[in-house]
Amino acid sequence: MENTSSDIRQLNEKIHQASAFVDLLTMELGKVIVGQRYMVERLLIGLLAQGHVLLEGVPGLAKTLSIKSLSSAINAKFSRIQFTPDLLPADVVGTMIYNQQKNEFVVRRGPIFANFILADEINRAPAKVQSALLEAMQERQITIGDTTFKLDEPFLVLATQNPIEQEGTYTLPEAQVDRFMLKVVIGYPTKEEEKQIIRQNLNPELSAPIRPIIQPGDILEARKLVREVYMDEKIEKYILDIVFATRNPEEYKLNKLKPLIAYGGSPRASINLAWAAKAYAFMKRRGYVIPEDVRNICFDVMRHRVGLTYEAEAENVTSENILSEILNAVEVP
Amino acid sequence: MYKQQVIKRIFLWCILGLLSPFSLLAQQAVDVTAKADTNSIRIGEQIKLQLTATLTAQQFKDANFKVLFPVLPDSLAHFEVVTRSSLDTSINQDQHILHQTFTLTSFDSGHWEIPPMRFEVFTGANAAPDSAVTLPIGVDVNTVAVDTTKAFKPIKAVQTVPWSIWDYWLYLAIGAAAVLIIGGLIWYFKSRPKKEPVIKVPTVTPYEIAIADLKALKEEKVWQQGDIKQYYTRLTDILRTYFEHQFGIAALEQTSEELLQNIKPVTKLNQQRDKLRSLLSIADLAKFAKLQPTADEHEGCMQKAEEILEWTKPKAGPAEETGSDATLEKA
Numbered sequence: 056m057e058n059t060s061s062d063i064r065q066l067n068e069k070i071h072q073a074s075a076f077v078d079l080l081t082m083e084l085g086k087v088i089v090g091q092r093y094m095v096e097r098l099l100i101g102l103l104a105q106g107h108v109l110l111e112g113v114p115g116l117a118k119t120l121s122i123k124s125l126s127s128a129i130n131a132k133f134s135r136i137q138f139t140p141d142l143l144p145a146d147v148v149g150t151m152i153y154n155q156q157k158n159e160f161v162v163r164r165g166p167i168f169a170n171f172i173l174a175d176e177i178n179r180a181p182a183k184v185q186s187a188l189l190e191a192m193q194e195r196q197i198t199i200g201d202t203t204f205k206l207d208e209p210f211l212v213l214a215t216q217n218p219i220e221q222e223g224t225y226t227l228p229e230a231q232v233d234r235f236m237l238k239v240v241i242g243y244p245t246k247e248e249e250k251q252i253i254r255q256n257l258n259p260e261l262s263a264p265i266r267p268i269i270q271p272g273d274i275l276e277a278r279k280l281v282r283e284v285y286m287d288e289k290i291e292k293y294i295l296d297i298v299f300a301t302r303n304p305e306e307y308k309l310n311k312l313k314p315l316i317a318y319g320g321s322p323r324a325s326i327n328l329a330w331a332a333k334a335y336a337f338m339k340r341r342g343y344v345i346p347e348d349v350r351n352i353c354f355d356v357m358r359h360r361v362g363l364t365y366e367a368e369a370e371n372v373t374s375e376n377i378l379s380e381i382l383n384a385v386e387v388p
Numbered sequence: 389m390y391k392q393q394v395i396k397r398i399f400l401w402c403i404l405g406l407l408s409p410f411s412l413l414a415q416q417a418v419d420v421t422a423k424a425d426t427n428s429i430r431i432g433e434q435i436k437l438q439l440t441a442t443l444t445a446q447q448f449k450d451a452n453f454k455v456l457f458p459v460l461p462d463s464l465a466h467f468e469v470v471t472r473s474s475l476d477t478s479i480n481q482d483q484h485i486l487h488q489t490f491t492l493t494s495f496d497s498g499h500w501e502i503p504p505m506r507f508e509v510f511t512g513a514n515a516a517p518d519s520a521v522t523l524p525i526g527v528d529v530n531t532v533a534v535d536t537t538k539a540f541k542p543i544k545a546v547q548t549v550p551w552s553i554w555d556y557w558l559y560l561a562i563g564a565a566a567v568l569i570i571g572g573l574i575w576y577f578k579s580r581p582k583k584e585p586v587i588k589v590p591t592v593t594p595y596e597i598a599i600a601d602l603k604a605l606k607e608e609k610v611w612q613q614g615d616i617k618q619y620y621t622r623l624t625d626i627l628r629t630y631f632e633h634q635f636g637i638a639a640l641e642q643t644s645e646e647l648l649q650n651i652k653p654v655t656k657l658n659q660q661r662d663k664l665r666s667l668l669s670i671a672d673l674a675k676f677a678k679l680q681p682t683a684d685e686h687e688g689c690m691q692k693a694e695e696i697l698e699w700t701k702p703k704a705g706p707a708e709e710t711g712s713d714a715t716l717e718k719a
Contacts, residue, residue: 063677063678063679064679067677285676285677285678287675287676287677287678289621289675289676290676341677342677343673343676343677343678344676345643345644345672345676345677346643346644346676347643347644347645347646350643350646382641383638383641384641385641386640386641387640387641387642387643388621388675388676
């Protein structure tokens with residue numbers, strides 16, 4: 056149905072009111088998480104856009120604390136799975152156990168039955184375990200024995216990867232990485248932020264416990280509104296231009312990128328870019344998407360979807376470099 | 389009786405004495421020699437055997453006078469013929485010397501003789517051939533002393549040929565020639581007179597283009613016809629293109645917020661920041677949120693655009709600030 060001007064104005068007002076919780080949530084999380092606003096923002100985008108987040112960063116950057124705090128603030132169930140080389144799919148999704156008293160097999164649900172999952176060091180587990188998790192992420196349901204169980208909504212997986220210590224790891228295949236809406240690379244906090252972190256840890260009374268701000272149902276309502284955020288045809292074209300420039304850079308006068316890109320973004324990249332842009336617009340309390348929204352989340356949506364050639368790796372060209380070139384070449388509507 | 393016998397003998401001696409010079413002349417008609425360069429070789433070594441026939445100038449000129457050199461087979465007794473040179477002639481005063489050289493070798497140890505060489509001499513057209521014969525040459529063929537008490541020595545390894553620059557002279561010559569040719573070409577292309585650069589005469593400035601485009605947008609009455617989105621798209625594009633050409637800001641590839649950030653270094657443009665922000669905000673709402681601004685807002689945005697252009701208009705002369713290609717040729 057075609058949106059009219061008055062519809063968008065109403066939607067804008069509605070979203071302006073409904074998205075107020077985002078600021079409250081950010082403030083609440085700020086009580087325990089110093090800095091890392093970028094990561095918290097990306098977690099909320101994933102939550103609102105029904106996407107999952109792959110976090111890459113060295114240990115000790117408050118990844119677990121962030122998602123744990125987020126689940127507390129939403130009053131949702133949190134579960135953490137530490138991926139190890141001896142982990143089995145049943146350890147993640149659950150299994151059938153024989154009950155001697157009842158003389159029957161009963162389902163024992165795995166840790167994946169929660170709203171927020173922290174899949175810590177996902178690249179340490181073998182492919183079959185990764186695959187079990189990633190299938191659950193995609194289908195949002197689990198089949199144990201003959202029974203299929205719908206996973207609770209909201210369902211957000213935050214997987215972490217350690218960029219160092221690559222020995223003995225099972226790198227996620229490109230097809231699996233593509234299932235993550237965002238790949239967020241987080242860095243160290245600033246000096247001032249780290250000083251605050253030290254103080255908070257030395258005096259626990261300085262940091263108040265997280266209070267539930269909203270309920271999981273509110274998130275589901277917010278998701279409905281995110282779906283309604285207006286995206287103009289010009290923005291759609293802009294998204295397509297960016298994704299197509301990763302596939303056919305020569306069509307955008309970026310011939311120099313052609314030998315550096317092994318493969319470009321998939322249609323899933325376009326879908327996720329649109330979803331994430333809408334979620335970002337919602338968080339900025341707008342009922343419509345502007346080019347800034349697309350640009351803001353573009354790196355996180357696209358960085359793991361642009362494959363680099365050996366030539367690019369030899370020249371130390373990263374996917375971020377390629378995306379920067381593309382964003383500087385594609386005309387903004 | 390005895391006296392008569394003595395007289396007969398004296399008479400015969402006299403006749404012989406008178407005839408002997410003629411017989412000697414006949415024998416010395418062609419002087420032939422065979423000469424070896426050595427009389428002692430080690431087994432397998434080679435000997436140069438030179439056969440020579442010496443003719444007088446008169447004999448040489450005589451068409452009927454011929455000397456045939458001996459034809460040596462490949463193998464003589466105890467000697468092998470390795471090579472034969474062709475017949476050569478040299479002149480020494482009144483003598484014409486014909487000579488031919490043979491290379492001989494021998495694999496039989498001992499003292500051997502190179503046999504006498506027979507030359508055939510023809511003195512006339514119908515004359516019977518005469519012969520001239522050389523003396524035999526004795527040659528000692530010595531064997532190599534082998535100490536049989538010692539063990540056999542191993543075969544020597546392959547020896548490398550010593551490097552010599554002359555082995556590569558051709559390549560060096562080609563390389564030197566190539567360097568000279570390339571050097572010559574470089575020198576030629578560098579030293580030849582360069583073409584005068586074509587100076588483009590600036591005809592229209594970015595400012596003039598922008599003003600003309602704004603005028604055209606006004607005259608087309610785009611917003612009056614209800615195409616609000618198109619109106620704001622063109623309005624912002626005119627400004628962005630102007631910024632790009634006048635100040636070198638890649639405005640067409642930047643979002644509104646980025647553009648407002650990137651105009652900061654351009655002082656004159658930054659002074660109009662608020663106006664630009666207001667214009668871009670309304671334009672973004674019209675373009676991406678289907679906002680229908682009022683007629684006053686349409687006019688207001690156009691006026692702001694004109695004011696920004698007027699304020700940032702370059703003075704007469706070269707472009708100010710960071711202008712990249714401040715003047716453009718009319719397409």
